[in-house]
Amino acid sequence: xxxxxxxxxxxxxxxxxxxxxxxxxxxxxxxxxxxxxxxxxxxxxxxxxxxxxxxxxxxxxxxxxxxxxxxxxxxxxxxxxxxxxxxxxxxxxxxxxxxxxxxxxxxxxxxxxxxxxxxxxxxxxxxxxxxxxxxxxxxxxxxxxxxxxxxxxxxxxxxxxxxxxxxxxxxxxxxxxxxxxxxxxxxxxxxxxxxxxxxxxxxxxxxxxxxxxxxxxxxxxxxxxxxxxxxxxxxxxxxxxxxxxxxxxxxxxxxxxxxxxxxxxxxxxxxxxxxxxxxxxxxxxxxxxxxxxxxxxxxxxxxxxxxxxxxxxxxxxxxxxxxxxxxxxxxxxxxxxxxxxxxxxxxxxxxxxxxxxxxxxxxxxxxxxxx
Amino acid sequence: xxxxxxxxxxxxxxxxxxxxxxxxxxxxxxxxxxxxxxxxxxxxxxxxxxxxxxxxxxxxxxxxxxxxxxxxxxxxxxxxxxxxxxxxxxxxxxxxxxxxxxxxxxxxxxxxxxxxxxxxxxxxxxxxxxxxxxxxxxxxxxxxxxxxxxxxxxxxxxxxxxxxxxxxxxxxxxxxxxxxxxxxxxxxxxxxxxxxxxxxxxxxxxxxxxxxxxxxxxxxxxxxxxxxxxxxxxxxxxxxxxxxxxxxxxxxxxxxxxxxxxxxxxxxxxxxxxxxxxxxxxxxxxxxxxxxxxxxxxxxxxxxxxxxxxxxxxxxxxxxxxxxxxxxxxxxxxxxxxxxxxxxxxxxxxxxxxxxxxxxxxxxxxxxxxxxxxxxxxxxxxxxxxxxxxxxxxxxxxxxxxxxxxx
Numbered sequence: 001x002x003x004x005x006x007x008x009x010x011x012x013x014x015x016x017x018x019x020x021x022x023x024x025x026x027x028x029x030x031x032x033x034x035x036x037x038x039x040x041x042x043x044x045x046x047x048x049x050x051x052x053x054x055x056x057x058x059x060x061x062x063x064x065x066x067x068x069x070x071x072x073x074x075x076x077x078x079x080x081x082x083x084x085x086x087x088x089x090x091x092x093x094x095x096x097x098x099x100x101x102x103x104x105x106x107x108x109x110x111x112x113x114x115x116x117x118x119x120x121x122x123x124x125x126x127x128x129x130x131x132x133x134x135x136x137x138x139x140x141x142x143x144x145x146x147x148x149x150x151x152x153x154x155x156x157x158x159x160x161x162x163x164x165x166x167x168x169x170x171x172x173x174x175x176x177x178x179x180x181x182x183x184x185x186x187x188x189x190x191x192x193x194x195x196x197x198x199x200x201x202x203x204x205x206x207x208x209x210x211x212x213x214x215x216x217x218x219x220x221x222x223x224x225x226x227x228x229x230x231x232x233x234x235x236x237x238x239x240x241x242x243x244x245x246x247x248x249x250x251x252x253x254x255x256x257x258x259x260x261x262x263x264x265x266x267x268x269x270x271x272x273x274x275x276x277x278x279x280x281x282x283x284x285x286x287x288x289x290x291x292x293x294x295x296x297x298x299x300x301x302x303x304x305x306x307x308x309x310x311x312x313x314x315x316x317x318x319x320x321x322x323x324x325x326x327x328x329x330x331x332x333x334x335x336x337x338x339x340x341x342x343x344x345x346x347x348x349x350x351x352x353x354x355x356x357x358x359x360x361x362x363x364x365x366x367x368x369x370x371x
Numbered sequence: 372x373x374x375x376x377x378x379x380x381x382x383x384x385x386x387x388x389x390x391x392x393x394x395x396x397x398x399x400x401x402x403x404x405x406x407x408x409x410x411x412x413x414x415x416x417x418x419x420x421x422x423x424x425x426x427x428x429x430x431x432x433x434x435x436x437x438x439x440x441x442x443x444x445x446x447x448x449x450x451x452x453x454x455x456x457x458x459x460x461x462x463x464x465x466x467x468x469x470x471x472x473x474x475x476x477x478x479x480x481x482x483x484x485x486x487x488x489x490x491x492x493x494x495x496x497x498x499x500x501x502x503x504x505x506x507x508x509x510x511x512x513x514x515x516x517x518x519x520x521x522x523x524x525x526x527x528x529x530x531x532x533x534x535x536x537x538x539x540x541x542x543x544x545x546x547x548x549x550x551x552x553x554x555x556x557x558x559x560x561x562x563x564x565x566x567x568x569x570x571x572x573x574x575x576x577x578x579x580x581x582x583x584x585x586x587x588x589x590x591x592x593x594x595x596x597x598x599x600x601x602x603x604x605x606x607x608x609x610x611x612x613x614x615x616x617x618x619x620x621x622x623x624x625x626x627x628x629x630x631x632x633x634x635x636x637x638x639x640x641x642x643x644x645x646x647x648x649x650x651x652x653x654x655x656x657x658x659x660x661x662x663x664x665x666x667x668x669x670x671x672x673x674x675x676x677x678x679x680x681x682x683x684x685x686x687x688x689x690x691x692x693x694x695x696x697x698x699x700x701x702x703x704x705x706x707x708x709x710x711x712x713x714x715x716x717x718x719x720x721x722x723x724x725x726x727x728x729x730x731x732x733x734x735x736x737x738x739x740x741x742x743x744x745x746x747x748x749x750x751x752x753x754x755x756x757x758x759x760x761x762x763x764x765x766x767x768x769x770x771x772x773x774x775x776x777x778x
Contacts, residue, residue, distance in 0.1 A: 036744055111498055113395040120391035127384060172738035173747055239735075240558040256502055256551065264503075 005207040010141035012219045013148045014284055015202070018195035019223035020151050021281040023230040024274045025103045027192055029241060029249045030331040031231055035186045036242055038176030039231050042186040047224035050193040053343055054220045057199050058213055060350035063357060065209060069200035069346060070295050076353040085349065086296035089197070090289045092341045094309070096194065096334050097285040098316035101125060102326045104278055105317075107247045111271070122317050125279060126310045132283045133290070133306045137205060140287060144280040151277045152226070154270050158250065159233050161257045161266075166236035190343065191335025195223050197342040201288050286313070398467065405466040408443070408529045409475040409520070411513025412490060414482045418449040420490075422456035423514040424468065427528050443528045447514055453493050470499040474532035475520075476506055476550060477513040477569060480609075480616060488557060488614035495554045502551025505536055508609035508616060510570035519571045519603040535605060536567065543626035543635035544590070545605050557614060561734025561752050565628075568607035568619055590622045610728050618726045620718075627718035630679060630711075631731045633661040639686060642710040645702040653687035654707055654769060666737040668750075673759040675733055677715065681767035683707065704769045711765040719761040727757040 006014070035042040064072050069089070074082035105121040113121055132140060175182055199216055206212060234241055234249045237256070246252045254267035286309050293309075294302040320326035397403065411423035426444045446463070450456035457468050476494065478487055494500050509516035522531030536547040548566045556564035590606055608620040608628060620628060629635040637657040644650040663678040685703065722728055734752040741747040 037738075113392065115394040115398045116392050120388060123391075124388060127388075167732070167735055169735035169738060172735075173741040173743050175742050176744055178743045178745065238555060239561075240555045243558050252502075258503060265501075 004137040004205055006138050006141040006205050007207050008211040008215050010138070010145050011202055011206060011215045012222065013145040014141055015195045015198050015215075015219035016222050016226070017144055017148055017277065017281055017284065018198055019193070019226055020148065021100065021277055022192065022194060023155075023227060024250060024277065025100060025107065025248060026327065026330055027227070028230045028234045029245065030335070031189050031192060031227075032234060032242055033331075034188060035182055036176035037171055037173055037235070038182040038186070039189075039235060040171060040228060041174065042176075042182050042189055043192075043224065043228050043231060045183060046187060046189045046193070047220075047227075049187070050190060050196060050224065051217065051220050053347065054196060054199065054216050056347060057196070057350065058216045060347070060354050061200070061203055062212065063354055064203075066203055068202070068204050068292075069349065070292055071204075072353045073349060076349065076356055083296045085345075086292050088341060088345070089200075090292050092197065092337055093285045093289045093292075094312055095316055096337065097282055098313045099320070099326055099329045099334065101278070101282060101313065102317040102320060103323070103330050106323045106326065107251070108271075108275075110247060111251070119318065122314060125282060126314055128279045129282045129286055129313075130306055130310050132279070133286055133310075134303065137287050137291075140280070140283045144284060147273075147276050147280050150273050154273050155226070155229055155233075155250070158253055158257070158270070159229055161259075162233060162237055162253055165256055167239075168236060170236050170239055188335055188339070191338040192227055193220070193223065194334070194338045194342065195219065197338065197346070198284075198288065200342075200346050201292070282313070286310070399469075403467055404469040405464055407468055407470050407473045408532060409477065409517055410470070410473055411447075411477040411479075411509070411517045412453070412482055412487075413447075413479045413513045414485075415449045419451045420453070420456060420482075421447055421449050421514070422453060422460075423447040423517055424460055425517045425520075425528070445514065445517055453490060470497060471501070472529060473500060473504055474529065475535075476500075476504055477509050477516050478506070478566075479509050479511070479513045479516075482513070483508045483566075483609065483611075483616035486614040491550065491554055491557060491614070494550060500550065502549060502554075504550045505532070506548050506550050506553050506566040507569040507605065508566045510568070516569050516571060516603055521603070539629065539634060540636045541638065543629035543638040544607070544622040546608055546625060546629055546632075546634060548608070556611075556730075556732075559732075559734075560748060561729070561738060562732035563728040563730050563753070564611040564614070565730040566609040566611070567605050568609045568625075569603065569605050572602040572604055608730075610722070610726050610730055612726070612728045617728060620721075623714055624718045624721065627715050628730065630658065630715070631662055631664070631677065633658065640707070640710070642703070642707045645706045646699075650689075651687075652685060652703060652706075654683045654703070655686045656681045656683040656707070656711075656767065659768075664731075664733060664736045666733055666740065668737070668740045671755075673733070673737060673752075673755060674762070675719070675736075675759055676762045676764070677719070678764045679711070679715070679766070681707070681711070681765065683767055683769045684771060685769060700769050700771070704767050707767045707769060708765045711767065712763045715763045715765070716761055719759075719763070723757050723759045723761075727754075729753065729756045733759075 031043070032039050061067075061072075064075070067075070070082055070086045073085035077084075101122060102118075105118055105125070108121055109116065109118055132143075199219075202215070203209065203212065206215065230250060233253050237253055238246075238249070240246075241249055241252075251267055251271065254270045255265075257266050258264045286306075290302045290305050290309055293299075293305060299305070320329060405426055407424045408427050409425040411425070413421040413423070415421035424446050426446070446460055448456045448459045448463070450459055461467055478490070494504075495502075507516070511519075520528070520531065522528050525531050525534075536545060539545045539547050545567055546565070553564045553566060556562045606622050606625070608625045609616055610618040610620060626635065626638055626640075629638075635658065637655060639653055639655055641651040641653050644652045659680040659682050663676075665676040665678075667674045667676075719731075722730060729752070734756070737752055738747055741750065
């Protein structure tokens with residue numbers, strides 16, 4: 001584990017990377033679809049809630065230094081709960097990443113590989129992660145730290161280069177489909193903050209645990225700002241996207257970038273950077289899933305599991321019969337999975353564990369006083 | 372042994388991926404593609420559409436050197452839809468049509484009147500079509516328009532199509548109307564689509580204006596005084612209501628459109644000479660800031676205020692003129708203000724009362740008056756636009772003449 005320790009910057013980039021990857025496929029569009037012109041207000045609102053949840057998670061996790069949620073589950077309910085929670089989180093990670101990979105590959109197929117079978121496009125990603133997963137977690141985190149700035153620069157460039165196509169009036173009517181939709185049903189957009197799930201698994205990996213608060217809050221704040229940036233591009237550029245569906249809205253925005261007659265068709269550069277980010281995301285998710293699996297099964301070496309996990313991702317990604325189903329899963333089911341697993345289940349478990357610890361402490365104190 | 376197994380496995384994977392991806396590569400290989408530079412869609416007697424594809428032969432340029440023009444080839448096919456038309460042409464020419472470099476899509480006026488949403492949706496759904504592809508509505512048949520589009524100053528027709536809309540930024544007499552904007556306006560609840568008005572020079576047109584400058588400003592495609600080797604022209608704008616063509620704008624109206632959309636960097640305009648009756652002064656006017664649009668809903672009716680600020684220089688000069696006189700410059704500025712206000716107001720009332728089409732996108736500004744989308748949809752902006760009232764304020768400051776300040 002000592003070799004797998006990561007710095008604060010690497011930890012921030014890992015959590016932030018989850019936010020980033022989901023925006024590359026359909027996240028900005030699904031957020032716009034639910035809250036329309038009020039999406040920016042909604043993101044600020046749910047961003048504040050996400051920040052509050054993150055702070056709560058931090059406050060609870062700090063009571064169990066160096067433990068992740070699986071260790072805490074063991075403390076709370078013994079081995080059965082540990083295995084149960086471990087399986088739920090492994091399922092969540094594999095399912096969400098497989099569906100995201102499937103949708104990303106569907107888009108790649110439409111845009112660049114019309115005659116290539118989807119299986120081979122997915123396979124190309126899996127080969128990349130099989131090779132990468134043989135390295136330590138810290139190595140993957142370092143590569144992720146190199147890729148993330150490129151992705152952020154690409155999105156900032158996308159924003160700046162498209163400013164002349166923006167219509168800032170698209171933000172009106174300010175409350176979109178109404179106050180109830182923006183602030184109550186719009187809470188569903190908390191699903192965009194899927195990066196929060198990783199916070200439960202970071203403590204054992206942190207080289208400097210004292211910087212945990214900084215890591216947690218910074219990554220969620222950066223993630224919120226990043227989502228605002230992505231949604232702004234789509235909202236200001238396309239009125240049509242609120243009423244129609246286009247694959248990869250950010251890619252559609254990239255297609256509009258032209259500098260005179262010389263610099264055109266820059267979207268391929270964007271896609272190349274985004275492919276690298278997708279590989280990083282898959283590696284991180286697989287690595288976390290594998291170490292969780294190792295923890296619940298007590299196996300000595302996780303490396304033989306690389307191919308098993310890769311095959312699982314491959315199989316799950318091929319489960320949806322067509323793009324409509326996989327997109328539905330990503331747009332709706334994934335959002336609810338984030339809310340149920342990451343927010344409710346995780347926080348609930350931490351609160352119970354904290355209460356148990358406090359009760360135990362009180363019992364100990366009473367026992368000592370009685371002695 | 373383990374290493375050998377690994378090497379064999381990796382080699383097999385590489386071969387498998389090469390085979391899998393080679394099909395996409397060979398499909399998109401330049402040798403198997405025929406590059407379409409422009410498309411034309413007409414009404415057909417035999418089927419739904421008559422689709423014309425204009426190709427260029429790049430190899431003929433390299434063979435003939437740079438001094439000669441590359442000939443373009445036009446094929447037309449009658450088909451029930453664009454995709455089946457492409458299929459038929461693919462079979463006929465033995466290559467796969469590629470629309471990645473299609474810069475212009477032309478619809479004949481006759482076709483556009485019936486509505487073009489199906490075709491626009493199909494084209495925008497095609498990954499090869501760029502959102503920057505220009506949309507032209509031709510007064511003649513689309514095929515004839517493509518035939519008459521000849522690059523005189525470039526060797527390649529592709530280059531001609533690449534730059535033909537560039538004059539919009541310094542004349543304002545045409546607009547860089549793209550399929551991306553068209554599609555967005557088609558779906559938008561607060562604006563209407565528009566396209567470039569194309570045509571073929573017709574020298575027999577009679578002019579109704581009383582003075583020369585009025586003739587200049589009432590020019591539009593198929594009704595201009597131009598003559599030359601290339602007879603295709605792109606002056607004016609085609610106005611749509613939903614997906615159907617409902618009217619046209621002439622050059623000065625298109626200039627007004629370009630001013631309001633902030634699409635023009637500078638333009639020439641002839642304003643009445645304040646010191647001489649029936650005489651005009653040519654000014655080169657530059658927008659200082661983008662126009663400010665304010666829309667209020669008063670008693671259920673849109674009240675649209677437009678503020679434009681310009682700076683400018685005197686372009687034409689006559690003998691005895693003194694353009695260093697501050698009073699003179701103020702008078703010319705005032706004349707410019709009145710003239711621009713008058714043409715802008717006339718244009719705005721034409722779009723609302725005569726055409727009932729908000730191509731200017733005022734609806735986007737109107738949305739500020741509503742708190743929710745439901746309220747905005749209930750208001751039905753697209754229909755209420757015809758009841759709009761306008762107030763135009765122009766503040767221009769003519770600074771001086773150019774090289775000559777007195778004569």
